[in-house]
Amino acid sequence: MNSMERVITSMSHKEPDRVPVFHLFSHYGAKELGISIKEYFSDPGYVVEAQLRMRKKYSNDCLYTFFYAPIEIEAYGGEVVFVEDGPPNSGEPFIKNIDQIVKINPPVIKDSKPLQRVLEATSTLKKSVGDEIPIIGVVMSPFSLPVMQIGFEKYLELMYFRKDEFNQLMSINEAFCVSWANAQLEAGATAICYFDPLASPTMIERPTYLETGHKIAQKTLNQIKGPTATHLASGIGLPIVDDIVATGSAVLGFSGKDDVKAIKERAAGKICLLGNLNGIEMASWDKEKTRIEVKDLIKKAGKGGGFILSDNHGDIPWQVSEDVLLEIAETVKESGHYPIKAEE
Numbered sequence: 001m002n003s004m005e006r007v008i009t010s011m012s013h014k015e016p017d018r019v020p021v022f023h024l025f026s027h028y029g030a031k032e033l034g035i036s037i038k039e040y041f042s043d044p045g046y047v048v049e050a051q052l053r054m055r056k057k058y059s060n061d062c063l064y065t066f067f068y069a070p071i072e073i074e075a076y077g078g079e080v081v082f083v084e085d086g087p088p089n090s091g092e093p094f095i096k097n098i099d100q101i102v103k104i105n106p107p108v109i110k111d112s113k114p115l116q117r118v119l120e121a122t123s124t125l126k127k128s129v130g131d132e133i134p135i136i137g138v139v140m141s142p143f144s145l146p147v148m149q150i151g152f153e154k155y156l157e158l159m160y161f162r163k164d165e166f167n168q169l170m171s172i173n174e175a176f177c178v179s180w181a182n183a184q185l186e187a188g189a190t191a192i193c194y195f196d197p198l199a200s201p202t203m204i205e206r207p208t209y210l211e212t213g214h215k216i217a218q219k220t221l222n223q224i225k226g227p228t229a230t231h232l233a234s235g236i237g238l239p240i241v242d243d244i245v246a247t248g249s250a251v252l253g254f255s256g257k258d259d260v261k262a263i264k265e266r267a268a269g270k271i272c273l274l275g276n277l278n279g280i281e282m283a284s285w286d287k288e289k290t291r292i293e294v295k296d297l298i299k300k301a302g303k304g305g306g307f308i309l310s311d312n313h314g315d316i317p318w319q320v321s322e323d324v325l326l327e328i329a330e331t332v333k334e335s336g337h338y339p340i341k342a343e344e
Helices: 004-012 027-033 046-059 071-075 098-103 113-129 152-159 164-187 204-211 213-221 238-247 260-265 288-299 322-335
Strands: 135-140 189-195 226-232 251-253 272-277 308-311
Touching: 027 046, 027 098, 027 164, 046 113, 046 322, 071 164, 098 152, 098 164, 098 238, 113 135, 113 164, 135 164, 152 164, 152 260, 164 213, 164 308, 189 213, 204 213, 204 238, 213 238, 238 260, 260 272, 272 288, 288 308
Parallel strands: 135 189, 189 226, 226 251, 251 272, 272 308
Antiparallel strands: none
């Protein structure tokens, strides 16, 4: 099977030739090319080169056109802070007070140079690989984006006490999210990863999510013209598996803190799981620890398909060694072929 066939089979809750692997590389590509992170993201050609190199090196089953989370803030005119050995962060929130929301308009995709770089990388990768490997685009959910737009404390005030302004910001963000997702699909992305960490009970209590972010996700995802995966960016997913299924997402990125057996049972036949190696812990793993963790995860989550092995946050940390990533690939080749043995 090629990567596309492998992934589609697993997402259909059937067993492919082996467990698919999604190494979600964003800023790690700069490490691969030996250049600074800021320089790396300045040229879509660098992203294309690194994605293709890392696919081959680490037997990766996807290409990932995610640049950095605050690229959407940049499109709104906000600040991005680059660091030497980690993902770029958003600077000071560009919404200084809640009353500003009435004056905000969603970014126009064609007028945003940062977003155009993502689309160029996406279309170039599509020309290179065709339909042999999934190309995964990314959007921030309308519900989670305000943490960077206005700051978490003010956002909680907005959510709980300023309903009119909350609804207005959600409407703005929804329009942008849909247009940005569909632009990536049109450029050649196979599917869209919908990052929604605030959906997790790690961040927001479930009843509040059901009244807010869940309804927003249902409405937003229904307008995206391709398959979607919801990622909770390390947040736990077990309590909301059925809620995410109800949004229409085909894949759920789950946490290293989730009980793998329990979430596999709950998700079986409903939604494909993506996860759940702890990227932070991976930075200190040796080869033996890597083999143990990967084998255990495959044994618990791999049977019957419906599983893609990945990290639990959606971005491989800079500090994870090449040896660990290579060992993951080798362990999957040794232990991830179907039918999966009950004991290794």
